[in-house]
Amino acid sequence: MQNAPIQRLLTGATFHGFWNYESKREMVFALRTLRNAGGRWVRVDMGWAAIETSRGVDSSWALEKYDLAIDLANREDLKVLLVLQRTPSWANGSDDETLAPKDPGAFGDFVLRMCQRFAGRVSAIELWNEPNQPSFFTARSPGEEAREHAAMVEDAYRKLKDHGPQNGDSLVVLAGGTSEVDVEWWEQMYAFGVAEFTDVVAVNPYPEPADASIADDSGGRSRMQEIDDLIGLMGREGDADKSVWFTEVGWSTHKSASDSPDDRPSVDEKTQADRFEETVRIVEIDYPQVEMIFWYNLRDSGDVGSGIESGFGLLDRNLEQKAAMHRMRELFVGD
Template sequence: QGAGFSQSTLSAKAPGTLKAAQTTQSAAATSTGSLPTFGTQFHGMWSSYTDSKRAMVLDKLKANGVTTVRLDVSWAMLQPTSASFDNWGTDFVTRVLKMITDHGMDPMVMIWMTPSWVTGSSDSRIPPKGSAQLGQWETFLSQAAARFPQVKTWEVWNEPNHNDFMRGADPTVYAQVLASGYRGIKAGNPQARVVFAGTQFVDVPWIKKALAAGAAGKYDIMGVHPYMAVGNLSPNSPDDGTIWRMRHIPALRTAMLNAGEDKPMWFTEFGWRVGSIGSANWQLGVSQATQAKYLAETLRIVKTEWPYVTRVFWYRELADNNTTNSSGYGLITPKGTVKPALAQIPAIYAAG
C-alpha cells in the first residue's frame, strides 16, 4: 500500500497499555462547536487508477460534500535516480493535483518513500538519516513546496511509529525527518503548513518521545490515525488507557499541551471496514449501515468535545475488487455506487 492502515503486528489481543489519560472528559458533553472539515484519502497516484476512474471518484466525492483529499506522493518517484526532478513523475503529480483543484478540492500531500540513490537501499521505507541524507530530504522538499504551490499542506511521512511504513519506527529518527522536512517546506513555500505524520493509532508514548527528541515546534498540525484496534467497536467506546481507542485523543491533547504545543489536530486517516476479513480483533468489520453510523458519531464527538480537531480524512475513498484489508474501508464501490457513510455527509454538514 502507498498509505494506510497496516495491522500486521496486531494479535487478537492488542498488547500494551498506557497510563490513563491525565484529563477527564464528560461523556455527555454539552458544548456545541463546529464540524471539522471533511476529507478522504485519494490514492490517485496508484497504478490501479486511470484518468476516467480518477474523474469518477473525484466527481462522487465532490458531489457528496468532500472538500479536501489526502494524496500520497513518493519522493522516489519524483527524484528516482538523482536530485533532479523526473519529468514523467513531475508531470504525473501535476496532472493529478490539477484534477483535484479543478474539482474545487484542497489537496494535502503526504510525502514519503526515500529513493535508493539517497540511502543505497532499494527499500524506500527506510527514512533518510544523518546530515547528508537529511540535507537531501530538506532540499527536495524545499523544491517540491515551491514547484507545487497549489499544495497548501504537507504531511511528512506516514505512520512512522510502525515498521511497515518507516523502518525502525524510531521516534528520534522521525523527529529529524520532520524537522528537516519542516525547514525545507517552509523555505520553498512559507505559507505552507506542515503536518506531523499520523501515527497508527493514538500512540501517545511514541509521539511524546518524538516531541522530546526535537519534533516540537517543527510542525503546524498534529496528525493521528485513531483507528479502533477491535475493528467493529464504536468510536464512542470509552478510553481504556490504551492507544487502541479513539477516545484516547484527549490524552494526546494533554501530551501536546504539556510539551507547549497548543496546535490543531487532524485525523489524517480514520475509518471502519465493511465486512470482516478474519476473526482476530483487528480483522472485524461492520455493515454499511454501521459504517455510516460510526462516521456520523465521530463527527458528532469531534464537534461537541474536541474543538482542536479541525479536519478529518476518512480512509479510504474507493473499494476495489479484492479482499485486502483496506478495500472494505472504501466509501465508493468499484462500480461507482456511493455507500451510505458518504451519502449522508451533505445532510450532516447542512445541519451544522
C-alpha cells in the same frame, strides 16, 4: 442518529490519484462526488522513491501523474494535503523503502522541491505517513525511529519555512501522522523538539478491533480517551494552541476470502456510516481542538474478498456511493 448538520469540523478523504484509478473520468467522478458530499480536502500520497530516481533527478512520467491528480482536485475546489513517504534506494543504500535515508537533508531537499513545484496547488504537506509503524518507517539505528524521523522533519520544515512557498501560497506543515494515537511516540517527538517544527499534530485513530467504535472503551482505553491524553500532553508542552488532525480514520466493508490470513473484522455499509457519524459528532461537540477528519479512503482499492485494505472506500470499485458517502452528505451538506 441526530439530523443537525456539522458546522465547525472539516472533512475530506484519501485520494490515491497515482494508482487507484484507470482514467481521468473516474478521478473526476470520485472527486466531484466527494465535493458534493461536503468534502473540502483530499490527502494525496506521494512516493519519494517513485519520483526522485537519483538525487536531484525526477521522473517526468510520475510527476505528470501527480500533476493530473492534484490539478483535478483543485478544479473540483478541493484543497490538497500531500503526504510524502518511501525512501529511494540511492538515499538509503537499500531496496527497503521504509528505511530512513542516510542524510536527513536529502528528504528535506526533495520536500522543498516538490512544494516549490506545487506552489499554489497544495495547501498542506505531511512529512511521512505513520512513522511509528514499521511497515512505513524504520530507523537506521534500531529503536531510534522517533529521533531519526524528527531529524528529517526538522530539516524539511526549516527549509520550507525559509525557502518554500510564501504568503498566500504558504503551507501547513505536519510531522508524520501516527498509526493510532500513540501518545508515547508524541512524548518522544516533543523531547526532540517537534513543537518547533510541526504546525499540526496528526494522528490516525483507527479502532481496535477494526469493527469497533473509536469511543468504545470495553477493551480498555478508547481512542477518544487517548485523544484526551494527547491534548493533555500538548498542553504540558506549551503546544495547546495547535490543531489536531485525523489524517486517516475509517472502517472497512471488506469480506475476507475463506482462505485469507487476513481475518480482521469488517462492518456492513450501514455500520460503516454509523461509525463515521458517531466519530464526527463526538469530535464536533467535545473536541474543538480537532479541526479535520480525513476518511480513509475515497474509493475501495480492491474487490470484495481481497482483504481489509480493499474495503475502506466511500465509493465501491464501481464508483457507486456507499452508505457512508450518503451519510457524509447528510452531515456536512444537510440534505
